Amino acid sequence: MEHCANHPNRKAISVCHNCGEAYCEACLVEGNEYYYCRKPACQDTMRLESAASLLPEVIICPSCSSELRLAKEERVARIFHCPECEAYLDFTVNPPMVLKDKKYTEVFSSRNQGDIALLKSFLDDSDIDYYVSGEDFLAVYPLIQPAKFFVRDDQVDEAKGLLKEFNANLFGVSRRKNLEE
Numbered sequence: 001m002e003h004c005a006n007h008p009n010r011k012a013i014s015v016c017h018n019c020g021e022a023y024c025e026a027c028l029v030e031g032n033e034y035y036y037c038r039k040p041a042c043q044d045t046m047r048l049e050s051a052a053s054l055l056p057e058v059i060i061c062p063s064c065s066s067e068l069r070l071a072k073e074e075r076v077a078r079i080f081h082c083p084e085c086e087a088y089l090d091f092t093v094n095p096p097m098v099l100k101d102k103k104y105t106e107v108f109s110s111r112n113q114g115d116i117a118l119l120k121s122f123l124d125d126s127d128i129d130y131y132v133s134g135e136d137f138l139a140v141y142p143l144i145q146p147a148k149f150f151v152r153d154d155q156v157d158e159a160k161g162l163l164k165e166f167n168a169n170l171f172g173v174s175r176r177k178n179l180e181e
C-alpha cells in the first residue's frame, strides 16, 4: 500500500489526477470525476477540468445585456469588468453581483483569511464604501483566487491611507500583497 506523499505515516487512498502522486484522504480534493491534491497547479487543473466551475465562453452582461466573450482567465476567475458598461461583474456569487453606477478600484488582495477578516473590520469602522470579491470562492478553492478588496474610486486615496495604517498594525511574515507597492 502506498503512503501519502505529505504524510508518510498515512495510507494513500488515491492519486492526484494531475500530478499522479499518492495522497491520503485529507490531502485530496474530490473534483467532478477525479481526485486532485492541493497543490495550486493541480487545483487549477481541477477547475479547468470541471466544466461546472467555469463560466461559459459567452455570457450576457447582467448590467448592460451586452454579449461578452470571456478570456479563459476570466472564465476561471469569474470576476471581471464589462468593457461595454464598465461594470464590475462578480460571478462568484449567485446571482452575480453588479457594481454599475460606481467605479471601484482594487486596492488590496489576500489569500489570508485572517487578514481579510481584519481588514474588513477595519474598513467597517471607516466610512469607506468597499466590497470584497472572491471571498466565497476562497472558501471553496483555497489558494487559487485571492479575495480582492475594491473601494469606490473617489475613496481610493483615503483607503490607501487606511491600508498603510492597517499594514503598520500587522506584523510577522506577510502573506499579503498590497497592490500599492
Ligand SMILES: [Zn+2]
Residues within 6 Å of the ligand: 016, 017, 018, 019, 020, 021, 036, 037, 038, 039, 042
Ligand atoms: Zn497533484
Ligand SMILES: [Zn+2]
Residues within 6 Å of the ligand: 004, 005, 006, 007, 010, 023, 024, 025, 026, 027
Ligand atoms: Zn496526507
Ligand SMILES: [Zn+2]
Residues within 6 Å of the ligand: 061, 062, 063, 064, 065, 066, 082, 083, 084, 085, 086, 087
Ligand atoms: Zn456591461
